[in-house]
Amino acid sequence: MPELPxxxxxxxxxxxxxxxxxxxxxxxxxxxxxxxxxxxxxxRRLKGRTVTALTRHGKYLVAELDDGSRxxxxxxxxxxxxxxxxxSPRLLSSTARASLKPAEQAVFKPDHHTHLRIAFADxxxxxxxxxxxxxxxxxxxxxxxxxxxxxxxGTDALEVTGETLWQAGRKKSxxxxxxxxxQAVIAGVGNIYADEALFLSGVRPTRKAGKLTRRExxxxxxxxxxxxxxxxxxxxxxxxxxxxxxxxxxxxxxERMVYARGGQPCKVCGTPIKRITVGQRGTHYCPKCxx
DNA sequence: ACCGCACCCTGAGCGC
DNA sequence: TGCGCTCAGGGTGCGG
Numbered sequence: 001m002p003e004l005p006x007x008x009x010x011x012x013x014x015x016x017x018x019x020x021x022x023x024x025x026x027x028x029x030x031x032x033x034x035x036x037x038x039x040x041x042x043x044r045r046l047k048g049r050t051v052t053a054l055t056r057h058g059k060y061l062v063a064e065l066d067d068g069s070r071x072x073x074x075x076x077x078x079x080x081x082x083x084x085x086x087x088s089p090r091l092l093s094s095t096a097r098a099s100l101k102p103a104e105q106a107v108f109k110p111d112h113h114t115h116l117r118i119a120f121a122d123x124x125x126x127x128x129x130x131x132x133x134x135x136x137x138x139x140x141x142x143x144x145x146x147x148x149x150x151x152x153x154g155t156d157a158l159e160v161t162g163e164t165l166w167q168a169g170r171k172k173s174x175x176x177x178x179x180x181x182x183q184a185v186i187a188g189v190g191n192i193y194a195d196e197a198l199f200l201s202g203v204r205p206t207r208k209a210g211k212l213t214r215r216e217x218x219x220x221x222x223x224x225x226x227x228x229x230x231x232x233x234x235x236x237x238x239x240x241x242x243x244x245x246x247x248x249x250x251x252x253x254x255e256r257m258v259y260a261r262g263g264q265p266c267k268v269c270g271t272p273i274k275r276i277t278v279g280q281r282g283t284h285y286c287p288k289c290x291x
Numbered sequence: 292a293c294c295g296c297a298c299c300c301t302g303a304g305c306g307c
Numbered sequence: 308t309g310c311g312c313t314c315a316g317g318g319t320g321c322g323g
Contacts, residue, residue, distance in 0.1 A: 133300045
């Protein structure tokens with residue numbers, strides 16, 4: 001679910017609840033491919049440690065620990081990282097919602113999708129990682145250990161330049177959208193913001209990356225930075241089930257120009273927005289504004 | 292080296 | 308009500 005803005009918002013919100021607190025215990029669900037480090041080892045490695053920093057790399061979060069090791073976190077499509085005590089109906093499935101009284105929904109209790117719970121020695125609120133589809137990832141990295149996932153990330157999307165896009169794109173025959181979503185080129189752009197940035201730049205998602213002009217690359221880079229920055233400011237996009245760690249909806253979905261607006265009129269020219277598939281992803285564009 | 296595709300998993304929403 | 312289908316903001320790994 002989450003792209004750069006949602007991950008960055010999560011980082012900012014969760015940092016104060018994580019930094020400087022000694023970890024007393026870690027509780028997990030059963031072993032699954034969600035855990036790149038097996039639960040038993042994870043518990044052993046994290047117990048007694050303190051998080052000294054929480055950084056973001058594209059869509060990854062990295063918690064640095066006081067012994068030099070690191071905890072790699074990825075939210076995947078449906079990951080939710082939040083502090084115990086957060087409340088939101090969106091944390092529950094519709095069937096679960098229907099069976100609970102409003103008072104019982106007020107505070108979320110860990111369910112079988114809550115794969116990681118970090119408890120602290122101070123006895124205060126725990127930090128929880130819930131992920132329905134388990135596309136998220138947790139991995140412990142030993143001091144000095146590198147990780148391919150991090151190493152291959154390209155320029156952080158908040159700092160992407162036209163030059164970066166131009167250099168990466170002119171060798172490629174892939175669709176412009178695939179270039180923008182290639183984490184090895186730009187780290188952090190996902191499906192929503194790719195569609196939005198391409199719209200603002202007047203570029204069709206299907207255009208071959210190698211056919212982008214230098215000027216279009218500059219516009220695209222500027223619009224990528226702009227939509228991500230704006231989304232962070234408005235609290236992210238709450239389109240399906242994303243909420244921020246306070247349990248609140250984001251506001252960016254109200255500013256969308258094309259994403260998930262197939263068939264609806266373009267906000268600029270009124271032409272119906274088209275929905276196609278590019279790179280196995282739902283893709284939205286205005287056939288008049290984008291060429 | 293590239294590119295397209297299948298796949299990992301669960302739930303919501305739809306038509307019938 | 309229930310079944311079967313499609314769709315979903317992620318990334319990896321395979322074969323051509």
